[in-house]
Amino acid sequence: MIGLVFASLNLSFLSCKTTTSNQPELPPAEMLPNPAGENEPVINEEGNEVRITTADPASFQSASKDSGEYFRVYITSDTYQVRQIRGSKFIRKKPDKGGDTLISEELAKYNKINFSDDGIILVILNGNTGNVETIRFNTRVPRINDLAKVIQNDVTRWSMEHSEEKPVVTKYQIHYVVKLENRSGTTRDKVKEELKKEVRK
Numbered sequence: 001m002i003g004l005v006f007a008s009l010n011l012s013f014l015s016c017k018t019t020t021s022n023q024p025e026l027p028p029a030e031m032l033p034n035p036a037g038e039n040e041p042v043i044n045e046e047g048n049e050v051r052i053t054t055a056d057p058a059s060f061q062s063a064s065k066d067s068g069e070y071f072r073v074y075i076t077s078d079t080y081q082v083r084q085i086r087g088s089k090f091i092r093k094k095p096d097k098g099g100d101t102l103i104s105e106e107l108a109k110y111n112k113i114n115f116s117d118d119g120i121i122l123v124i125l126n127g128n129t130g131n132v133e134t135i136r137f138n139t140r141v142p143r144i145n146d147l148a149k150v151i152q153n154d155v156t157r158w159s160m161e162h163s164e165e166k167p168v169v170t171k172y173q174i175h176y177v178v179k180l181e182n183r184s185g186t187t188r189d190k191v192k193e194e195l196k197k198e199v200r201k
Helices: 002-018 097-110 145-157 188-195
Strands: 042-044 069-075 080-084 091-093 115-125 132-137 160-162 171-180
Touching: 069 097, 069 145, 080 091, 080 097, 097 145, 097 171, 115 145, 132 145, 145 171
Parallel strands: 069 171
Antiparallel strands: 042 080, 069 080, 091 160, 115 132, 115 171
16 A cells, blocks of 8 residues: 555656646746836837836837937847837837838848847937937947948838827937847858958958
């Protein structure tokens, strides 16, 4: 009888052991302070108010030290994310899921290396009409020309909503991070050879 009980307990132990996952559980995401202060709501690419959390890209999480920074964008070939961190009371990006998807898909052809690039875009609007007058890189330019073009194309398609007929916000910065992933199996040396003319020195 004792042997049967021991065997039963042993089988139960083995059964429990086999159901244990080998993958470590990710800690639950924690809410972080809004980058521009708690008085500035954070708006995502769908136009919804959200909180910044530890599950967001690192570029979304840091405090903003530049009062001209209104938007943060994170793009891969699989995802397009926006966080507006300032000025949502006066100006917002109109949701454009189809356009967001097209920009993400455009990155797929560059997935030959594991690489992150970034840039800061300055947008200046007409003070009466709200129409775009200037789009240019400001202080930080992506190292790869093709990624700079993707970012410029993205900003050009943005359509903005204003709280007043005459816009309150007429100048803002967009901080971009673009992440590539090597899905082609191409070696790094070969990619360097292909892209050496594209990388800014």
